[in-house]
Amino acid sequence: MLTVELLVNILACVFLAGGAFFMITGAVGLVKFPDFYTRLHATGKCDTLGQIFTIVGCMIYQGFDFITVKLFFVAAYYIFAGPAATHAIMKAAYFTGLKPWKKGDPRM
């Protein structure tokens, strides 16, 4: 009953569940944090890792095939593009004059 295929499926499910947990944490952080700059922290880091874990879970489920190479390209592209997009949005907000939040201010 304890075949290799069952172990591979369980490992893929663990990675998929971890990815979904980090994505939900990123979305809850987007609603809960008090300021625009801290919300970008939540989406830029948690979101990126949640997506990478989900795609790695799909790669483990597939095994050694050519489709794994395509999924690897999507994941590797997102490691480089996620932080770059976060930096672009934050730089645009800083130079337009959005004020950062200090501890003790009202929530904005």
Add this chain to the structure above:
Amino acid sequence: MNETRVMKGREKAFSMIITFFVALIFWLLLSAWNKYQFAHGEYEPIRFFRGVFVAFIVTLIAHELLVPARGEKVLLKLQRWILYIPWELYQIVLAAIDVASRVFGLRPVDPRIIEFETTLRSDLALTTFADSITLTPGTITINIEPERGKYTVHAIDKGPADALTVDQTMQKKVGYVFMEEG
């Protein structure tokens, strides 16, 4: 130091050949799954020439972006950069766990903006360091000035801000990879 010049002769041929082979291997990897789906005899080898044609067009358009003019000691920098990537991936996992603990209220949220200077000057080293700051727990890059190597960084708490300015572990690592330490 980063002026652009027109490539002629041997450098241009070298860069075009490298770009052509990289594009051809990328096309083969993306379309190879189709070969095993259908039965034998339905896949004609003439489809390989589509890949050669597409790789040729990509080489004509983009060979100066992919393999720029020769710097110094490129192979040594490439080898050290490949060894730097697993440390990066470990830092991504730590960063997500750190943000998750701040969402659930286990650690405080006390943001601030800090500025500091480094000794890195080339384009690739500045970009790698900015990416590394964004992937480290607690900090995101806002602005870079390339003449003096000055970074403006938004930190979410006192702990990550001190790890960047006082300890300076990441400046030493990136300086070691690109051989511009100071």
Add this chain to the structure above:
Amino acid sequence: MILPFVVIGILIGCTIMICSYRMIFGPGTFNRFAAASVIGTKAIVLLILAGYIIERPHFIDIALMYALLSFIGTIIIAKYLERGELCSR
């Protein structure tokens, strides 16, 4: 092994609905733009999972193309919001 993919897909749908709260009520342009970027990246993962549910691997090419185009769109809108114009002539 179709059931875990369906469950994860429903969880990602809940994530998109939580993000749409920030898209409707966010004070200012930048909050809405950040929420739109997050929803765009969730669509990529949903495409790959949908490809696994109906057992056709062609969806991964579409996800790769959409990831590239949405990243370029994010950079262009950020550049426009910073400068007020796209090409300085």
